[in-house]
Amino acid sequence: MSEKDYLPGAHVPDARGYFGAYGGRFIPEALVAAVEQVAEEYEKAKTDPAFTAELDALLKDYTGRPSPLTDVRRFSAEAGGARILLKREDLNHTGSHKINNVLGQALLTKRMGKTRIIAETGAGQHGVATATACALFGFDCTIYMGEVDTQRQALNVARMRMLGAEVVAVKSGSRTLKDAINEAFRDWVANVDSTHYLFGTVAGPHPFPMMVRDFHRVIGVEAREQVLERTGRLPDAVVACVGGGSNAMGIFHEFIPDTGVRLIGCEAAGEGADTPRHAATLTKGDPGVLHGSRTYVLQDEDGQTIESHSISAGLDYPGVGPEHAWLKDTGRAEYRPVTDAAAMQALRLLSRTEGIIPAIESAHALAGALELGRELGPEATILVSLSGRGDKDMHTAAEYFGLYDQATTESGEGN
Amino acid sequence: MASKLSSALAAAKAEDRAALIGYLPAGFPTVDGGIAAINALIEGGCDVVEVGLPHSDPVLDGPTIQTADDIALRGGVRIKDVLHTVAEVSTAHPGAAVLVMTYWNPVDRYGVARFAADLAAAGGAGCILPDLPVEESEEWRKAAGEHGLDTVFVVAPSSKDARLAEVTAAGSGFVYAAAVMGVTGTRAQVGNLAEDLVARTRATTDLPVCVGLGVSTAEQAAEVAGFADGVIVGSAFVQRILDADGDDVAALDAVRALAADLAAGVRRR
Numbered sequence: 044m045s046e047k048d049y050l051p052g053a054h055v056p057d058a059r060g061y062f063g064a065y066g067g068r069f070i071p072e073a074l075v076a077a078v079e080q081v082a083e084e085y086e087k088a089k090t091d092p093a094f095t096a097e098l099d100a101l102l103k104d105y106t107g108r109p110s111p112l113t114d115v116r117r118f119s120a121e122a123g124g125a126r127i128l129l130k131r132e133d134l135n136h137t138g139s140h141k142i143n144n145v146l147g148q149a150l151l152t153k154r155m156g157k158t159r160i161i162a163e164t165g166a167g168q169h170g171v172a173t174a175t176a177c178a179l180f181g182f183d184c185t186i187y188m189g190e191v192d193t194q195r196q197a198l199n200v201a202r203m204r205m206l207g208a209e210v211v212a213v214k215s216g217s218r219t220l221k222d223a224i225n226e227a228f229r230d231w232v233a234n235v236d237s238t239h240y241l242f243g244t245v246a247g248p249h250p251f252p253m254m255v256r257d258f259h260r261v262i263g264v265e266a267r268e269q270v271l272e273r274t275g276r277l278p279d280a281v282v283a284c285v286g287g288g289s290n291a292m293g294i295f296h297e298f299i300p301d302t303g304v305r306l307i308g309c310e311a312a313g314e315g316a317d318t319p320r321h322a323a324t325l326t327k328g329d330p331g332v333l334h335g336s337r338t339y340v341l342q343d344e345d346g347q348t349i350e351s352h353s354i355s356a357g358l359d360y361p362g363v364g365p366e367h368a369w370l371k372d373t374g375r376a377e378y379r380p381v382t383d384a385a386a387m388q389a390l391r392l393l394s395r396t397e398g399i400i401p402a403i404e405s406a407h408a409l410a411g412a413l414e415l416g417r418e419l420g421p422e423a424t425i426l427v428s429l430s431g432r433g434d435k436d437m438h439t440a441a442e443y444f445g446l447y448d449q450a451t452t453e454s455g456e457g458n
Numbered sequence: 459m460a461s462k463l464s465s466a467l468a469a470a471k472a473e474d475r476a477a478l479i480g481y482l483p484a485g486f487p488t489v490d491g492g493i494a495a496i497n498a499l500i501e502g503g504c505d506v507v508e509v510g511l512p513h514s515d516p517v518l519d520g521p522t523i524q525t526a527d528d529i530a531l532r533g534g535v536r537i538k539d540v541l542h543t544v545a546e547v548s549t550a551h552p553g554a555a556v557l558v559m560t561y562w563n564p565v566d567r568y569g570v571a572r573f574a575a576d577l578a579a580a581g582g583a584g585c586i587l588p589d590l591p592v593e594e595s596e597e598w599r600k601a602a603g604e605h606g607l608d609t610v611f612v613v614a615p616s617s618k619d620a621r622l623a624e625v626t627a628a629g630s631g632f633v634y635a636a637a638v639m640g641v642t643g644t645r646a647q648v649g650n651l652a653e654d655l656v657a658r659t660r661a662t663t664d665l666p667v668c669v670g671l672g673v674s675t676a677e678q679a680a681e682v683a684g685f686a687d688g689v690i691v692g693s694a695f696v697q698r699i700l701d702a703d704g705d706d707v708a709a710l711d712a713v714r715a716l717a718a719d720l721a722a723g724v725r726r727r
Binding site for chain 2: 059067068069070071072073074075076077215216221225228229232233234235236329331332333334335340342344345346347348
């Protein structure tokens with residue numbers, strides 16, 4: 044794969060980092076120099092053949108790219124017969140799409156001469172990918188994770204520690220992803236000379252939304268080719284889950300010029316978008332500033348952030364990447380809320396019909412695809428980003444479906 | 459006519475001393491308790507006060523101010539309460555300059571022009587907006603200018619000289635020099651970055667340069683007063699109120715005493 048295949052083409056933000064009305068750089072003065080350094084170094088790196096060659100090699104030989112495209116016929120039968128194709132980011136090394144961005148930024152960190160990496164994580168997938176890259180490159184690594192998330196994603200906490208990272212359980216605020224990001228920013232302000240903040244989604248101050256998207260663009264570039272080769276035409280729709288929105292931007296981006304292809308982002312509606320317990324930022328939020336950029340935010344009339352809720356730690360976030368805000372306002376993409384219940388049903392359905400256990404995050408996209416398939420009918424082809432695998436979610440799923448009790452009764456090994 | 463803020467700083471300079479600037483969040487521990495505490499800062503000797511607008515996501519604050527913000531927000535503090543606090547303090551102490559220190563999103567959400575108008579009407583002297591860099595500040599500065607409000611920008615040890623010139627050119631009132639790289643909170647040492655930053659900042663502007671982040675004792679205040687035009691103290695005041703553990707009288711006495719102590723410090727240089 045050459046540089047032009049996964050580095051940016053169209054849809055670059057303006058010089059101040061705005062996609063339309065969204066984006067920008069709302070950061071303290073202490074971080075201005077560091078963020079400018081990231082922007083300058085990235086601009087140089089992306090046209091440096093040595094950088095792109097090194098990243099290409101890592102994506103191929105370490106991550107295992109290209110990731111496959113899987114036809115899921117038995118699952119599709121439940122979606123009104125529409126043909127559903129899964130882009131298998133769950134099969135990447137570390138188990139999700141997150142590694143694409145992490146390897147890019149890890150190489151950038153090396154170029155900047157920094158020796159320590161910090162990151163936030165919700166579901167732990169970005170934290171695991173970051174800890175992995177730090178092990179590979181020999182960086183010191185600190186991961187901030189909300190205390191609630193360290194409990195519901197305990198397996199990933201163990202993975203990060205096994206990889207040599209320090210995991211800090213953040214106890215402030217809602218004790219989830221938003222607060223992990225706050226704490227990572229606090230660390231960065233204090234340690235910016237030695238430390239790169241390896242931001243894990245397409246949010247934050249410019250250039251992060253553009254840069255993280257560029258590193259994930261490979262998802263859509265590969266998938267578009269694979270779908271064309273497999274089916275002889277473009278899909279009718281591309282569906283992805285959206286928390287901060289990195290896997291969605293990654294798979295959407297290459298399809299933006301294909302105006303006949305619907306782009307559909309599935310947000311976490313928690314207990315329902317019309318209840319107070321959801322994370323449907325684009326559906327229910329308003330424009331504001333959170334974590335360094337102007338975007339949609341779940342907020343009250345005073346501009347205080349409203350705590351989000353989702354069964355999925357990775358989507359439990361009251362903000363969203365600014366490019367998604369722009370795609371929503373321009374109408375190029377649609378955003379739909381998917382409840383906890385719908386996502387969990389889709390998780391079980393894919394497991395039982397295809398032998399693939401998806402992450403709860405990705406299950407939101409699957410639920411969206413089931414609904415869309417029924418709307419579009421059997422002639423439709425729907426490409427879904429299966430952004431991560433579900434191993435980390437087995438505890439949540441086992442409790443949700445009562446699997447622990449079931450196993451005991453069925454095996455007759457009562458205690 | 460000089461702004462309220464410039465006048466307050468000029469008065470300190472006329473006494474050949476550094477100014478003392480104190481910070482407390484509004485609504486902490488209650489709206490009325492917060493007003494009394496900020497009045498006590500001025501009574502103790504602060505020339506300028508910063509009224510914090512408590513925020514759900516105080517990314518530039520350490521644990522002390524985070525705790526105070528949490529208490530204020532759980533107590534239901536609203537922007538109107540912050541403006542009410544400014545009005546009460548301004549009325550009680552017409553000679554002191556009252557600033558609001560706030561993250562950007564509450565102002566953005568409230569309405570930029572509306573916030574500037576309401577702050578000016580409350581008798582406020584200006585704003586410090588620590589997550590609004592100069593590049594994003596044009597709309598605010600226009601509104602602030604129309605209402606005679608100053609906009610204080612922060613500079614940091616990491617700010618390069620060319621950047622310092624851009625920032626100081628956009629600001630008014632004074633320049634807030636962050637003594638250290640980091641979030642708010644008391645520190646054992648002010649550090650050697652501050653003096654260099656003040657010198658580099660002064661090379662770009664005639665505005666007074668005041669130093670904050672980490673200053674908590676009279677000794678540190680005296681040290682900073684030796685090279686800066688003002689000394690900014692926040693977390694140490696917040697900590698006094700937290701330590702009083704609900705005893706309002708003790709809290710007021712403690713912040714008034716600390717302000718007096720610091721006021722003596724800035725006169726010792």
